[in-house]
Amino acid sequence: MIEVLLTDPEIVALVRRIHLGDEVGESIARAAWTVIAEPGDAVAGTLIEALGAVDALRIAVGDETSLVSVGGGAVSSRVLDDGRARWRPRAEPRAVSAALRGAASVGAQLVIPGDAAWPDSLDDLGVHAPSALWVRGRADLLRDAPRVAIVGARASSGYGEHVATELAGDLAATGAVIVSGGAYGIDGAAHRAALGAQGATIAFLAGGVDRAYPAGHQTLLRQIAEEGALVSEPPCGTAPTKWRFLARNRLIAALGHATVVVEAGRRSGSLNTAGHAAALGRPLGAVPGAVTSASSAGCHRLLREYDAQCVTSASEVRELFGSIDGSVEVSSAAMDPHHTRVLDAMSTRSRLSIDEVARRSGLSPDRVRSVLGLLHLEGDVARDDGGWRRAPARRKG
Amino acid sequence: MIEVLLTDPEIVALVRRIHLGDEVGESIARAAWTVIAEPGDAVAGTLIEALGAVDALRIAVGDETSLVSVGGGAVSSRVLDDGRARWRPRAEPRAVSAALRGAASVGAQLVIPGDAAWPDSLDDLGVHAPSALWVRGRADLLRDAPRVAIVGARASSGYGEHVATELAGDLAATGAVIVSGGAYGIDGAAHRAALGAQGATIAFLAGGVDRAYPAGHQTLLRQIAEEGALVSEPPCGTAPTKWRFLARNRLIAALGHATVVVEAGRRSGSLNTAGHAAALGRPLGAVPGAVTSASSAGCHRLLREYDAQCVTSASEVRELFGSIDGSVEVSSAAMDPHHTRVLDAMSTRSRLSIDEVARRSGLSPDRVRSVLGLLHLEGDVARDDGGWRRAPARRKG
Numbered sequence: 001m002i003e004v005l006l007t008d009p010e011i012v013a014l015v016r017r018i019h020l021g022d023e024v025g026e027s028i029a030r031a032a033w034t035v036i037a038e039p040g041d042a043v044a045g046t047l048i049e050a051l052g053a054v055d056a057l058r059i060a061v062g063d064e065t066s067l068v069s070v071g072g073g074a075v076s077s078r079v080l081d082d083g084r085a086r087w088r089p090r091a092e093p094r095a096v097s098a099a100l101r102g103a104a105s106v107g108a109q110l111v112i113p114g115d116a117a118w119p120d121s122l123d124d125l126g127v128h129a130p131s132a133l134w135v136r137g138r139a140d141l142l143r144d145a146p147r148v149a150i151v152g153a154r155a156s157s158g159y160g161e162h163v164a165t166e167l168a169g170d171l172a173a174t175g176a177v178i179v180s181g182g183a184y185g186i187d188g189a190a191h192r193a194a195l196g197a198q199g200a201t202i203a204f205l206a207g208g209v210d211r212a213y214p215a216g217h218q219t220l221l222r223q224i225a226e227e228g229a230l231v232s233e234p235p236c237g238t239a240p241t242k243w244r245f246l247a248r249n250r251l252i253a254a255l256g257h258a259t260v261v262v263e264a265g266r267r268s269g270s271l272n273t274a275g276h277a278a279a280l281g282r283p284l285g286a287v288p289g290a291v292t293s294a295s296s297a298g299c300h301r302l303l304r305e306y307d308a309q310c311v312t313s314a315s316e317v318r319e320l321f322g323s324i325d326g327s328v329e330v331s332s333a334a335m336d337p338h339h340t341r342v343l344d345a346m347s348t349r350s351r352l353s354i355d356e357v358a359r360r361s362g363l364s365p366d367r368v369r370s371v372l373g374l375l376h377l378e379g380d381v382a383r384d385d386g387g388w389r390r391a392p393a394r395r396k397g
Numbered sequence: 398m399i400e401v402l403l404t405d406p407e408i409v410a411l412v413r414r415i416h417l418g419d420e421v422g423e424s425i426a427r428a429a430w431t432v433i434a435e436p437g438d439a440v441a442g443t444l445i446e447a448l449g450a451v452d453a454l455r456i457a458v459g460d461e462t463s464l465v466s467v468g469g470g471a472v473s474s475r476v477l478d479d480g481r482a483r484w485r486p487r488a489e490p491r492a493v494s495a496a497l498r499g500a501a502s503v504g505a506q507l508v509i510p511g512d513a514a515w516p517d518s519l520d521d522l523g524v525h526a527p528s529a530l531w532v533r534g535r536a537d538l539l540r541d542a543p544r545v546a547i548v549g550a551r552a553s554s555g556y557g558e559h560v561a562t563e564l565a566g567d568l569a570a571t572g573a574v575i576v577s578g579g580a581y582g583i584d585g586a587a588h589r590a591a592l593g594a595q596g597a598t599i600a601f602l603a604g605g606v607d608r609a610y611p612a613g614h615q616t617l618l619r620q621i622a623e624e625g626a627l628v629s630e631p632p633c634g635t636a637p638t639k640w641r642f643l644a645r646n647r648l649i650a651a652l653g654h655a656t657v658v659v660e661a662g663r664r665s666g667s668l669n670t671a672g673h674a675a676a677l678g679r680p681l682g683a684v685p686g687a688v689t690s691a692s693s694a695g696c697h698r699l700l701r702e703y704d705a706q707c708v709t710s711a712s713e714v715r716e717l718f719g720s721i722d723g724s725v726e727v728s729s730a731a732m733d734p735h736h737t738r739v740l741d742a743m744s745t746r747s748r749l750s751i752d753e754v755a756r757r758s759g760l761s762p763d764r765v766r767s768v769l770g771l772l773h774l775e776g777d778v779a780r781d782d783g784g785w786r787r788a789p790a791r792r793k794g
Binding site for chain 2: 287288289292304309310312
């Protein structure tokens with residue numbers, strides 16, 4: 001299938017139109033992966049990490065088997081067979097070209113790892129990271145900082161909506177990007193407040209970015225696409241499903257430098273987002289409410305069981321991520337375990353090859369290469385003919 | 398002065414009437430200390446701990462100076478002189494007899510360390526422990542378990558009063574003793590709910606137990622004296638002052654196995670009680686409320702700054718102290734640092750004298766004697782002709 005995709009002039013032309021960058025093969029393969037695999041497919045993620053998206057696609061849905069031994073340590077043949085059984089039914093070049101056409105028709109971009117707009121935060125998801133993102137609007141917001149996920153119940157109360165509006169409005173006005181899920185209730189209040197403050201906001205959708213879901217948010221989502229960013233992992237044409245909502249939640253948690261749950265019943269889906277944030281080690285805040293209100297019971301659960309921080313004001317949310325001046329993004333090593341592992345494997349004196357860093361860090365050479373590229377941009381590592389080494393310690397702003 | 402007190406037939410008769418126990422001299426001296434020293438006077442506490450109440454009184458307000466060298470390590474002569482300057486103006490035998498008469502006239506008891514009713518929990522206050530307590534009503538409640546301090550703002554909202562009523566009513570109905578400060582607002586709601594549930598409640602007053610303060614709680618306080626316990630550190634006839642309110646708060650915190658603040662403004666006095674509970678290592682709970690309500694701001698501060706546990710129901714309060722079956726009281730060593738220090742100084746094999754345990758533990762022989770007595774009752778230590786030793790380890794129920 002990949003050969004068909006790579007040589008189809010329409011597909012190549014479409015990808016050139018929707019992807020900023022010249023890695024056409026990688027872009028097409030990653031777009032195809034969003035079509036054939038459900039969000040968070042760890043087997044797909046493992047293959048892509050081990051082989052790159054193009055070769056992973058080759059063994060996933062082609063007849064190629066010689067590559068299996070290359071990625072052989074990554075997945076067992078039984079797991080790979082299960083994956084193939086999942087992916088093959090969707091492995092239609094027409095489905096990929098439809099996704100690309102759908103994106104082009106709504107002006108959506110494809111953003112893949114290595115792109116300037118790709119948010120490194122998502123790499124913390126490891127093999128559960130998305131293979132690509134479809135973005136309508138300002139893809140640059142994905143790397144803007146700080147980003148605060150403000151989420152909560154759809155069945156919100158006037159109290160919850162009031163607090164979401166106050167927090168998101170204040171944070172957006174002072175430079176934070178408000179990340180949420182575009183849903184009714186708290187999500188909608190947070191997005192609206194950010195837009196109302198002429199601030200930045202990102203809505204992660206569970207279905208394609210060409211679909212307004214929920215339908216009652218058609219106007220709001222269009223405005224977000226115009227002034228902020230509408231983002232999704234599944235391609236255009238995909239309907240939201242329960243699974244995709246849950247999988248989408250991990251992206252909201254991973255993208256945010258902090259997550260705040262404003263109001264949530266005891267079983268609200270926003271607790272799922274909060275659980276992801278806690279699992280990723282992201283600061284987690286919960287807004288308390290009356291103990292007599294069922295719509296705050298989930299927030300109180302977060303305070304009790306997830307060690308969430310009690311937040312009652314925008315300045316307390318700012319304390320959650322320490323600073324609002326963007327310095328969170330400066331030190332990506334502090335945010336990203338891969339960066340830490342790569343730096344741990346290196347020294348300021350010895351020069352190492354990429355393969356040697358890979359061996360020491362336990363990461364793939366490709367991962368090491370991409371991490372070194374980012375660390376190099378940030379001045380954390382240096383390169384010369386002898387290889388890579390750590391830059392001498394320096395004070396960060 | 399002490400000689401006058403000890404030989405005054407009226408005083409001796411009064412003490413025999415209001416104190417259950419035959420240590421008349423100790424009782425008179427401790428009653429006198431509550432008259433001459435303000436609550437929490439650490440110099441008084443240090444002297445009493447080092448010398449016993451009678452001899453401490455001798456050097457505090459008598460001409461006795463030879464004892465100073467005995468307690469010499471405890472306080473410097475300058476500190477002692479300052480203390481004498483504070484205590485002497487109040488060192489009137491008539492003031493002591495008036496306090497005793499006042500207690501007798503309202504049927505109050507004097508409870509001193511070593512009495513069956515004396516709550517060991519207060520010993521955690523060290524030199525800030527009260528020298529004695531004046532108790533109207535059921536002194537036995539002071540050692541009943543578990544005891545939960547439920548406190549909060551005087552300027553409470555309907556929400557706060559509702560929650561205080563629910564929590565205190567449920568906890569009292571299931572066997573907990575509700576400890577509070579008798580004030581308007583949350584305190585009053587907690588006491589009333591406990592009484593309404595035919596449960597036990599203790600009100601710690603800042604002034605004498607013969608004074609209904611606040612006046613509007615006259616009926617409530619009378620009911621507590623009849624069905625629960627009204628307790629204070631200053632003697633009858635003492636007016637409440639700001640200092641005495643603050644000092645009283647430490648007793649509420651120390652007596653409770655856990656403290657819960659139901660509703661509190663940002664500067665509520667109940668935060669002082671909470672601070673004492675935290676400093677004493679007692680579990681501390683705070684009930685959240687709307688972030689838009691100023692009367693919950695103090696509770697949110699406790700959640701953020703004091704690492705208070707968020708509590709929303711009586712069962713969550715019960716979780717704070719682990720169990721409601723009284724087992725908290727069984728292991729007094731776990732509650733009381735003196736017990737721990739005495740046990741640490743002992744072994745299961747060697748038999749030790751009281752003086753030897755005192756030397757090893759760094760506690761006074763008197764303290765060791767009283768601690769050993771309690772540990773003996775609980776089967777933690779054994780005694781024979783050769784001296785004291787630890788009882789072999791055993792499983793506690």
